[in-house]
Amino acid sequence: xxxxxxxxxxxxxxxxxxxxxxxxxxxxxxxxxxxxxxxxxxxxxxxxxxxxxxxxxxxxxxxxxxxxxxxxxxxxxxxxxxxxxxxxxxxxxxxxxxxxxxxxxxxxxxxxxxxxxxxxxxxxxxxxxxxxxxxxxxxxxxxxxxxxxxxxxxxxxxxxxxxxxxxxxxxxxxxxxxxxxxxxxxxxxxxxxxxxxxxxxxxxxxxxxxxxxxxxxxxxxxxxxxx
Numbered sequence: 001x002x003x004x005x006x007x008x009x010x011x012x013x014x015x016x017x018x019x020x021x022x023x024x025x026x027x028x029x030x031x032x033x034x035x036x037x038x039x040x041x042x043x044x045x046x047x048x049x050x051x052x053x054x055x056x057x058x059x060x061x062x063x064x065x066x067x068x069x070x071x072x073x074x075x076x077x078x079x080x081x082x083x084x085x086x087x088x089x090x091x092x093x094x095x096x097x098x099x100x101x102x103x104x105x106x107x108x109x110x111x112x113x114x115x116x117x118x119x120x121x122x123x124x125x126x127x128x129x130x131x132x133x134x135x136x137x138x139x140x141x142x143x144x145x146x147x148x149x150x151x152x153x154x155x156x157x158x159x160x161x162x163x164x165x166x167x168x169x170x171x172x173x174x175x176x177x178x179x180x181x182x183x184x185x186x187x188x189x190x191x192x193x194x195x196x197x198x199x200x201x202x203x204x205x206x207x208x209x210x211x212x213x214x215x216x217x218x219x220x221x222x223x224x225x226x227x
Contacts, residue, residue, distance in 0.1 A: 006201065008109050009102040011141050012123050012132040018043050021050065021090035025061070028053055028089055041122040041130055042093045048128045051095030052118075058092065060084040099124045102131055106139050106201065113139075145202035147173040154178055154203070157196050161189060169210070176204035184210050 017035035019028055020043050031040060032055065039054035060080040086092045098116045100109045102123050112121060113136060123132040151173040158169065162184060169182035178197055184190070190208050197206045 006105055007102065008100055008104045008106065008123055008134050009132075011106065011138040012102065012134040013138065014132045016041065016122070016130060016133045018130060019053065019089045020044065021088065021093075023089040025058070025087055025092070028092070029058065039120065040089075041097065041133070042089045042095070043130060047130050049097050049099055049122045049124050049130050051090075051093030052097045052122070053089050053093040057083055057094060061086075097122055099128070100134065101125070106142065109134055110139055142201035143176060143204065145176075147176070150176065150178065150200065150202050153200050154180075154197050157200060158193060161193050161196060162186070176202060178203055178206040179209060180206070181209040182211075 017031055017037055018041040019031055023031075023042075028040065032038065039052050041049050042051040042053055044050045060083045063080070063084070083092055098112060098118055098121055100112055100121045100123055102125070109121060113119070120133055120135040122130055123134055125131055151171050154171050154173065158171065158180065162169070169180060169184060172179045172181070180193070180197075187210065190210070194206055194208065197203060
């Protein structure tokens with residue numbers, strides 16, 4: 001059975017473009033263009049992440065290039081007005097940066113991205129030193145797992161849970177959607193099984209179509225994402 005990629009370290013990109021705090025405006029733009037990225041970690045000292053500079057941080061310089069904002073606009077957009085006059089990454093960046101550790105789970109990284117409304121996170125060690133970067137696209141890689149891989153892991157999960165004899169319990173996976181069918185002795189375990197199967201990285205849905213020895217039929221749809 002292949003191990004489910006539970007951690008950021010399993011999907012992150014290790015080679016990362018970054019700039020230091022003293023990087024000039026044009027150098028930042030050139031680095032973004034060369035690496036085809038829309039944001040860069042900003043580093044200080046021995047590679048410690050202190051912020052992130054993005055295309056959105058750079059645009060005010062172009063926006064206010066031909067005209068100065070009026071007093072009301074300046075008060076409403078203080079950060080953008082400041083960035084319009086900034087020259088270095090340290091002046092332009094958003095900081096402190098939202099980061100994640102390599103041993104964080106994919107769900108933890110996804111929650112951090114969602115709460116911060118960001119598309120990617122620098123991956124850092126315990127001292128805040130840059131180790132890599134993880135993007136939304138990286139987190140979605142788990143859904144590229146084959147149905148055969150998913151079925152193998154689901155069989156293992158179900159086999160660990162149903163320690164009592166399970167008769168003809170079949171696992172079917174189609175496009176990431178799991179169906180378990182057959183006979184089980186204890187249907188009270190089905191909600192637990194649903195949660196465990198849903199936790200398998202790459203599973204998009206799960207349903208049960210099982211019977212107990214009395215021939216009673218139970219169908220339990222997968223619960224929605226917990227918040």
